[in-house]
Amino acid sequence: MKTGNSTRLRINEVATRDGFQMESRFIPTDDKIALIDRLGTLGYAKIEVTSFTSAQAIPALRDGEEVMQRIVRQPGVVYTALVPNVRGAQRALESRIDEFNVVMSVSQTHNLSNLRMTREQSFAQLAEVITLAKEAKVPVNVSLSCVFGCPMEGDVPLETVQGWIDRFAGLDVHGITLCDTTGMAHPVQVQAVCEAVRGRYPALDWTAHFHNTRGMGLANTIAAVEAGIHRLDMSLGGIGGCPYAPGATGNVATEDVVHMLQCMGYDTGMDLDGLIGAAAQLEALVEHELPGQVSRAGHRLTRHARPADFNEIVERANARLLHKENA
């Protein structure tokens, strides 16, 4: 494990999109806005605010336009949104988002299950979206699902992953996110995949996106960073997940990842105490316990109180010592 050596990392928050779309309760628009406004001050490079999907498909995010219109945009923070199709692109442009995030899966079965299209159909649709973004001079990020495995197909060959990267690189997108959609990645694989794709397109803005389904999310984060990927998706409190992976816990928790990276000497630019406070606000909104751990346990150097009877313990210990010396 290398020390962070003050390497600057860029942190992207996905709770308000990837997280909220999985919650059973509709988060009121005012509450979404208040949370996003708070997050905007905490040092994020990017916040994925919402999704311009149809209200029928994802009712949890049916208020995308209003949220985008009413949030206070902080200078230096990129406010992005998921844009699935041409209709979504029009809505996104009207909302003046800073970046389009488009999504498809490198697994045919997962793409069909999740997006109800073949990969070729998704690519054709996203190519239209990308054309609209380019005309409006809005940068595009491509999030590729199942890069580290598909819960229905198993491992996805690296050549397949690279084939889809080649096609999006050919459309001159700004960045690509390697998504471990259902927490199948392990650190050795992460290092190999990240090094391979970065080596092929060093100028692309690469992001890694991990889920903690099998507990490896933080270890995978280190592997990606050591392989030179310095932009990371994460989700406050660890909310979010994938409906096609039963038993799956969600995204890695922002506060847990940031805490670890800061301990290791990386410069995340983030306000950790602010994150812990925001996680408490989020927990009240979603009305269930969050999987994130640092918001409960605190920073590693948070001091805990000694036992209430500590002074008596010391006195008794000293008394035993005197007793022994006098014996």
Place this chain on the structure above:
Amino acid sequence: MKTGNSTRLRINEVATRDGFQMESRFIPTDDKIALIDRLGTLGYAKIEVTSFTSAQAIPALRDGEEVMQRIVRQPGVVYTALVPNVRGAQRALESRIDEFNVVMSVSQTHNLSNLRMTREQSFAQLAEVITLAKEAKVPVNVSLSCVFGCPMEGDVPLETVQGWIDRFAGLDVHGITLCDTTGMAHPVQVQAVCEAVRGRYPALDWTAHFHNTRGMGLANTIAAVEAGIHRLDMSLGGIGGCPYAPGATGNVATEDVVHMLQCMGYDTGMDLDGLIGAAAQLEALVEHELPGQVSRAGHRLTRHARPADFNEIVERANARLLHKENA
């Protein structure tokens, strides 16, 4: 992240001691024995069966003698127990345990809070225990608590840790366990501490023991292994914890750590499917959900079913394609 390259690791199970002592429910003796007998067949190097502490201090383990007497000992598995004092050593020797595990903290405040003695008093008491073990030719392992930090004092200087290691090495113990008692360790620290202490005493049998309090347990495991510590404590299902660290989750979960290390190419010698089965047995005993994740999510390559309407999705996708081609 290096590949495991078939490096052989030794796995120690602590659930039946470190875990059970923290459970509010008394686990019936027959159930303890059945679980330990099952664990004995799964590839562990060592199982910490019980603690020879007084029944008043730890009622959960008051059946230590009976458990030791009735378990089926598998060849090649070391059956160890915690031995706190001379009375415990006598009981342990009568039970013919394979190894003594003695415990003290490198933090004065933690040692007083947890063991109600100064570190010097603990050391003096353990020196007597070690003498008894040596006379009986039973090897001794020393578990040092709070090596990576104390929840009440904060970081413990490496010189302090090394001082206590020097003193136990002077008593010619067989091995030393570096315990992250309340989950304060981070990977860069782990690598530095493990390399330093191993460099000083390369012939000692070193073990690393992590808690997952702040989510870093698996990353810390990799750091320890990369620093050359090839023996690891872990707890089935992730049970166990520390009463002096509020909000703390427990030990790293055996099934999660073994799964990750196997994915990375290490040779753990463990039967992962057997572990997942044993975790289910354990969950029924403790009557609460276990923090371990792989027992719920399965191996990373466990295949999940496609959506029930998958064939219709494919038909509709193909129909759209034909429609477009005919347009």
